[in-house]
Amino acid sequence: MSYLRFDKTLMTNLEESLTREILRTNRSGAYHCSTIVDCNTRKYHGLLVIPVPELDDENHVLLSSLDETVIQHGAEFNLGLHKYHGDNFSPRGHKYIREFECEKVPTTIYRVGGVVLKKEKLFVHHENRILIRYTLLDAHSSTTLRLRPYLAFRSVRQYTHENAQASRQYDAVKNGIKTCMYPGYPELFMQTNCPNEFHFQPDWYRGIEYPKEQERGYDFNEDLYVPGYFEMEITKDHPVVFSGGISEIETANLDQLFSEEADRRTPRDNFKHCLINAAHQFLNKQGDESYVLAGYPWFKCRARDMFISLPGLMLAINETDKFETVMDTASKAIYEFMKGEPATLKVYEMEHPDVLLWAVWTIQQYAKMVSRDAARSKYGALLKDIMTYLAEGKHPNLRVCDNGLVYAQGRDKAITWMNAMSNGRPVTPRTGYIVEFNTLWYNALMFVGELLGEGGDTEFAGTLTQLAEKAGKAFIDTFLNEYGYLLDYVDGDMMDWSVRPNMIFAAAFDYSPLNAKQKKGVIDIVTKELLTPKGLRSLSPKSGGYNPNYVGPQIQRDYAYHQGTAWPWLEGFYLEAYLRIYKRSAISFVERQMISFEDELSLHCVGSIPELFDGNPPFRGRGAISFAMNVAQILRTLNLLEKYDNQ
Template identity: 50%
Template sequence: MSYLKFDKDLMINLEYSLYRNVLRTNRRGAYQNTSISGCNTTKYQGLLVMPVPYLDDENHLILSSFDETVIQHGAEFNLGIHRYAGDNYNPKGHKYIREFNCDSVPKTIYRVGGVILSKEIMFSSKENRLMIRYTLLDAHSPTTIRFKPFLAFRKISQLTRENDQVDKSYREVENGISTCMYFGYPELFMQFNKKPEFVYHPDWYRDIEYLQDLQSGDTFQEDLYVPGYFEMSITKGEEIIFSTGDIMVDTSTLAKEFDYETHKRTPRSNFYNCLKNSSHQFYYIPQKDEYYLLAGYPWFKVRARDQFIALPGCTLSVDKPQDFELMMDTAIPHLRDFMKDKPSKSYLKQIDDPDVLLWVIWALQQFWKEKKDIFLEKYSDFINEIIDYITTGKHPNLVLDQETELLSTYGRDVSVSWMNASIDGKPAVPRSGYLVEFNALWYNALKFSEEIARTKNKDKVASDFEERARLAGNSFKELFLNPAGYLYDYVDGNYKDPDVRPNMLFAVSLPYSPLERGQKKSVIDFITKELLAACGIRSLTPKSDKFRPHYTGTENEKKFAYFNGMSFPWLFAHYIEAYLNLFHMSGLSLADRIMVEMEGQMQNDCIGSISEFYDSHPPFIAHGGYSFAMSVGELLRAQRIISRYSTELENGR
């Protein structure tokens, strides 16, 4: 039985199928993404989206869609689907869909009278190139198939209109054509594994609409250019393979290549395999020997904080420690450049955020747990460099108080933490001064440095770190402990922010905590009662008058709701880790329930992946990036934590 399978009734129901989409990527930043019905519902979707570095550092939509028409006895059956003004869908190819499944590659089965046609979509793992394999499973009469490409050649964040700047020329290439709408873009090659007839008939399809952009209040309508159409016969059992990308291919190798790429895929046969596949989609290798994690799709680039939070889960938790090393080894020279105040030439953005280096230490600590010998050889000195950099006050927005051994930052006018939404250029959730998670991470970093020093038999160094951590721990409790039993979110001068937020979770979940057991339990109790939701940990307690359970309203209202009530799946890993550390085996049932709830999201939004955040109240709608590295990576890490506890339970420990 297929794990990600959708039958006819679900597919023809646009209220269902339009809100579920499928994503395929390569490791160069390109992707294919559309709803499972085949209708694009946002401006970010399309069959071929790719970076165009000669123009800018944005992604560009090149090929929006590729409509198929089955022709028998002169009758035409169009399998495409587009939304036009007035809630008009034309054509309505979704009514011919009999099944869609995504266990290996996205596969749609169409039935038109006696014709049964299979369509499988494959994104090349190494090139900016899409392949589609059409197989005629059954037909009782001579059958012709027509293909019509809808071209955009635009930034994904912008829409296009009919214009006279388009270069309508094309040139014939092996079994196809190439064309380029505007200067500066690469040629788009459209080729088949057999020779088609290309009919040149340039035209614009006007007022195509994107439903989800319309509903979110974003711009939603554009015109798309169609240069003509391809046509060829197809016989029962025959495979036609279409290839499109920025390079010309040898069409005789397409069938072999498609099979090879298919066999490389891990079947999405369960929750773990879906997360594992999704984690690989974030890999970004823009050039040789440069390895990163994209923050998510469809619009995110490489963000430093996101990468280091997601990195252990996306690599170590899927048994890919070598990938962790490749990405960390890419990042460290750029981190060193930052610490030496040298200009950055990295794809790693927002590297100067004040908590980034603290998350780097945490990520390396996860690697230490798996590969201690390699860590000691490669990374232990770098940990000391970070500690020295922070201690000597060289960071532009991270200040160490020598008397308390706590860190402060300035965040009244600029976002400094992962709660980074802005309204009119100001933080939607201003957090300044001593932030609770910054100092939990700092205490953990000091204790981890002590552990490294003791392992290397550097007792004096270890004792120094031990004393600093003791001072930091005492100061932490004195500053952040609220008499009610939870932790203040931040302390800025005489102001102690009383909002119950998830940032205090890290003081309980990290390997080293400044809190005593009773204090940890009190913090976890608050989080469980006030912040635990179906699809994540809430960013604010419902008891606050600022709390917003749904991501609705104007753009500014949604930005305000972002970190004032939305639930974030990535925090589940830290919650589960903290909960199991406190309650051990008795906490497994709750941890399992959390993961079962998230497994239910595999068939929602971006199928087989996890979104950035969710509404806190039913129906728990997903929002933000529909495939988000921190969400996926941390759920993988949560699974690894649960698995280890379950193994101990089975072994009777």
């Protein structure tokens, strides 16, 4: 039995099936995303969603969906599913589904009378092409397959509506057609591996609704253009393969291409393999540059997220070459920022004060998981340049103070990972001496000092070590309070006593100003007030302003984003700290925490972990359906567990 399998009972229950989404990417920015019953519920959903750099920096939905109709003895059975006004679903093709599984590729089995049809979907790696293979498993008489494409040709941030400007022009190509609705877009080629008859019946399907957008307080309906339909005979011996892409393809090879691509996929047959597949989806190769997307379906490459994610997404699964490739691009972005040059790379938010410190932490993990000599050889110069840049006060918003701590101004703009803004102001204004900034700073001083000192640069190493000693003492005096936990930030006489998870890094990092007893105190209060089965709460229920449910329109969600919601990536650092303090005796506890995340693989985005969870039971998954930092830190935790098991 497949590890990720859903039976008829769940698939035909729309309350259950519409909440489960499926994501496939081409590792170059394009993706396919929908629900497991192929009913789009978000404006971000679509069969072929690709970047169109000639237009803008967003993804664009070209092919929204493809409705299948099985025809036998003149009777038509439409397998499609769309939502219209008033909770009306049509044509309710989900009632024919017998099962769905996605061990290698998403596979749906339909039964219509005596016809049993298997549908498989995959995205070709590094190509803007979706392939759908239809295999007739059983039929007692001749069967016709009809394919009706729904076109959007719009940004994922917008909607399309019936208009006179949309071109209805199409041209015939081998076993299909090509068309383009608007100038500036690439042509969409729709072809099959067998001869078909295309019936030109242009029409708009009006008032299609996306309930996920309605939940989030946005506009939620659009019209989709259908140019007509393809019709062909299907037999048991010859599967039909549909290709949707932005270039013409040799149709005779489509079935072979599908099989070859499917064979290259890692089976999703256990918890770790699912996470490895999810990790691969965040890689975004654009020409000679490689990035890590922060999440799907709407995030771009954010610098902080990339550096926090890299060790888990790549080093923890022994893909060092991919780590180095992404770091090559990241290093260029770092130097552009430090030199004040215009940004030419698609790495966003490089200016945030902690980003360079997270880059140091990333290289530190490379030193631990690959080798210190390799880290010094490949990244030693970069590390020295970063630390010199920061120590000399060149960063526009990270100042080294006389006491050795770093200070950042965050009253007017959100500068930490708690980055929600409302009415132009930070929802969680954190400013001055920020606890994780200074934890990162102390860790960077110690690590770079030791690494470069081992390589013979003793003078620079000595400077960093002296600064670390000063910063370490000031850290204790500034952040450690009489209740045994760390203040979240301190700015002059303003001290934030809120119990937040940002203190956990001081217990998790290799180098910390805290002693073992102080680390245990931090772990204890985090365990007591912040730990949930789905991550660490962003704020304790005992602190003022606790708001654990990430629901409602945008402003309501902004005020809940970091005020009690639970974040899995933070738990990765918590479990690292827990293992550091309790060692082998902590293994069973960490394993139990992992079980809760394994349960999530079949609940939100099948095979992946969403962005965040409500901070109160039942801890529902919210936000982006697949989030890089969460997948990364769970993979890194599994890697740490393996090391402890092998000790």
